[in-house]
Amino acid sequence: MSPHFPHTESASAELAGVSLSYPRGPAVLNGLDWALLPGQVVGLLGRNGAGKTTLLETLLGLREPDAGTVRLFGQEAQALDDAARARIGYVPQQSDLFEAFTPTQLLAYFRSFYPRWNVAKVEGLMSRWEIPREQPIRKLSGGQKQRLSIIRALAHEPDLLVLDEPVASLDPAGRRDFLRELVGEVLDRGATVVFSTHILSDLERVAFNIAFMSGGRIALQAPLDELLEQVRAFTGTVAEMAALMARLGAEPLKRTPLEAGRERVLARLPEDTAPPAGVPAERVNLDDLFTELT
Amino acid sequence: MDPTHFVRINTGSPEPIYRQLIEQVRRRVAAGQLKAGDEIPSVRELAQALAVHPMTVSKAYSLLEMEGLLERRRGLSMVVAAQHRKAQPAADRVELLRPTLEQAAAEARQLELPKSQVLQLFNTILEDAP
Numbered sequence: 001m002s003p004h005f006p007h008t009e010s011a012s013a014e015l016a017g018v019s020l021s022y023p024r025g026p027a028v029l030n031g032l033d034w035a036l037l038p039g040q041v042v043g044l045l046g047r048n049g050a051g052k053t054t055l056l057e058t059l060l061g062l063r064e065p066d067a068g069t070v071r072l073f074g075q076e077a078q079a080l081d082d083a084a085r086a087r088i089g090y091v092p093q094q095s096d097l098f099e100a101f102t103p104t105q106l107l108a109y110f111r112s113f114y115p116r117w118n119v120a121k122v123e124g125l126m127s128r129w130e131i132p133r134e135q136p137i138r139k140l141s142g143g144q145k146q147r148l149s150i151i152r153a154l155a156h157e158p159d160l161l162v163l164d165e166p167v168a169s170l171d172p173a174g175r176r177d178f179l180r181e182l183v184g185e186v187l188d189r190g191a192t193v194v195f196s197t198h199i200l201s202d203l204e205r206v207a208f209n210i211a212f213m214s215g216g217r218i219a220l221q222a223p224l225d226e227l228l229e230q231v232r233a234f235t236g237t238v239a240e241m242a243a244l245m246a247r248l249g250a251e252p253l254k255r256t257p258l259e260a261g262r263e264r265v266l267a268r269l270p271e272d273t274a275p276p277a278g279v280p281a282e283r284v285n286l287d288d289l290f291t292e293l294t
Numbered sequence: 295m296d297p298t299h300f301v302r303i304n305t306g307s308p309e310p311i312y313r314q315l316i317e318q319v320r321r322r323v324a325a326g327q328l329k330a331g332d333e334i335p336s337v338r339e340l341a342q343a344l345a346v347h348p349m350t351v352s353k354a355y356s357l358l359e360m361e362g363l364l365e366r367r368r369g370l371s372m373v374v375a376a377q378h379r380k381a382q383p384a385a386d387r388v389e390l391l392r393p394t395l396e397q398a399a400a401e402a403r404q405l406e407l408p409k410s411q412v413l414q415l416f417n418t419i420l421e422d423a424p
Binding site for chain 1: 303305306307308309310311312313338341342344345346347348349350353
């Protein structure tokens with residue numbers, strides 16, 4: 001493996017047993033464990049309301065969990081020192097830019113907080129993404145604000161990038177360009193990237209690992225390549241399915257009851273095994289995985 | 295070689311992207327479009343051109359190297375391996391289609407289609423292709 005992907009470094013972000021409820025609400029995070037390793041690009045998938053934004057905010061130390069620990073670069077997320085804080089880039093779902101500032105003023109303001117600031121990158125992206133530099137931010141379109149928010153998050157060359165629906169307002173060309181920037185961040189610094197999106201084609205390209213969020217936890221995280229190769233859907237009677245799972249050593253991920261005592265089982269086969277001949281098994285794509293696992 | 299035209303990928307497929315990359319390089323070498331010594335895009339170039347994770351590209355390249363299709367030259371650039379000087383005979387190339395056609399045949403049987411109709415469709419598709 002190339003030097004771009006250090007495997008020995010400790011996790012950039014680590015959540016253990018994290019629970020969080022809003023007042024009078026059910027648990028949004030429910031004993032959640034999660035680790036993000038350097039160089040990983042993790043796509044976070046979950047239904048609307050599954051708690052993705054809450055999870056990302058908790059990961060960043062912006063929300064205090066009711067239980068559990070959150071550590072960023074080995075430090076308590078709620079008590080990061082400035083050096084650790086400067087290693088993080090965040091693009092929130094809702095633009096939090098100062099609306100009265102111009103982009104030039106905004107970037108100058110943020111620049112003062114960071115030891116590093118990649119002027120060439122900022123200038124390049126501002127031009128390429130055609131952001132008016134001297135107009136108040138409130139006059140920019142949604143897509144322009146989103147692009148500016150991304151530039152702000154990349155400018156200080158973060159080692160951990162957290163992006164919450166970063167491409168919702170971008171057109172396909174803008175999204176592709178943004179994904180290329182993400183790939184560059186990984187190539188240049190082995191940055192850790194986590195992002196949530198509903199645009200599965202984007203996720204499929206750039207996210208090597210996919211995390212499925214469901215029931216307040218990360219129900220499954222794995223490299224997408226492995227999931228596409230190892231996960232199959234089987235259909236049969238409940239008894240047949242139980243016997244088949246045992247015979248294949250497969251791990252059932254989702255069971256869906258059908259009529260007449262039959263069921264559909266989405267299962268992960270052990271690595272490097274093919275489903276035996278004669279057993280009908282459907283292959284799945286990322287859409288299927290999203291539908292069944294979130 | 296221009297990395298943007300080196301390979302294409304389809305999202306939404308059950309075929310992982312690294313597999314798609316491998317299959318396309320195999321086909322292009324078999325057809326003689328890529329020949330011994332041809333330089334292929336670096337991991338960085340191809341990952342950025344396709345906007346895919348660099349590990350996806352390096353995984354495909356490593357497997358192609360193990361297969362003897364690609365060789366690593368000093369430094370980082372990879373080239374098509376020395377034994378692939380010309381296109382494979384058609385008899386060998388057609389074998390590369392077998393997995394795709396086996397899949398199509400299985401689906402045709404599920405649909406209970408007569409053989410003649412399936413072959414007719416395949417004929418039409420071959421003739422319509424650009």
